[in-house]
Amino acid sequence: MNEGSVVFKGSLNCLTIIMKEEVDFDEILSQMEGKILSAGKFFRGAKLMVKYRGKKLSSAEEEKVFQLLQTKSGAEITGIEMDMEEPIKQEVEPVPQPHAKIRMSNFYFKGLEEGITKFYRGTVRSGQLINFDGNIVVIGDVNPGAEIVAMGNVVVMGSLRGIVHAGANGNKQAIVVALNLQPTQLRIADVITRSPDEKDTSGQFVPELAYIKDDIVYIESYLPAR
DSSP, rough: OEEEEEEEOOOSSSEEEOOOOOOOHHHHHHHHHHHHHGGGGGGTOOOEEEESSSSSHHHHHHHHHHHHHHEEEEEEEEEEEEEOOOOOOOOOOOOOOTOOOOOGGSSSSSSSOOEEEEEEESSTTTTTTEEEESSEEEEEEOOTTTTEEEESSSSEEEESEEEEESSSSSSSOOEEEEEEHHHHHHHHTEEOOOSSSSSOSSSSSOOOEEEEETEEEEEEESSOEE
């Protein structure tokens, strides 16, 4: 089996499926089902338009993909179509900038355990933005309507209910950790997800960690429940 023949890339209202052209459709469908099942709750309740690229599908094959997503993902699939937009590569001659500012983010965050860290103590309130070319640690809560953007990792020692973007420079090894992880939108690099519509909040909160694997955001308990 050709592992990795299917890649999911999600945005807020769209799921793009990238398939290897040379791989048999039945094998692609099987891998697709595995990815859907492993993603679990992150599709549930979403309303998604599906686009695909890499492999041309017949109308019958499109219908099979549509039915698979509709029945297995828990999302409402509004439609499926081939993604005709191809990135246009343009060669641009660099303009000399003798006094150009050097961004530290060019040298940091190629991995997980790198870079400088900004500590913020207090509640990040609605309408407030914290943006830093490094890791961000919030000692407090992040309220709905607040936004955290970091080139590196984001750690919230409280409730995270706002918008969070880790690995903002494209670092897919970045992570998000919170004592109570309920963001309105969570993004790592270019992969976006949101908090499940239904989440058990009974009892004590368990710290959770969000990370990317196979272009899907996964969330798991950071410490075992006691």
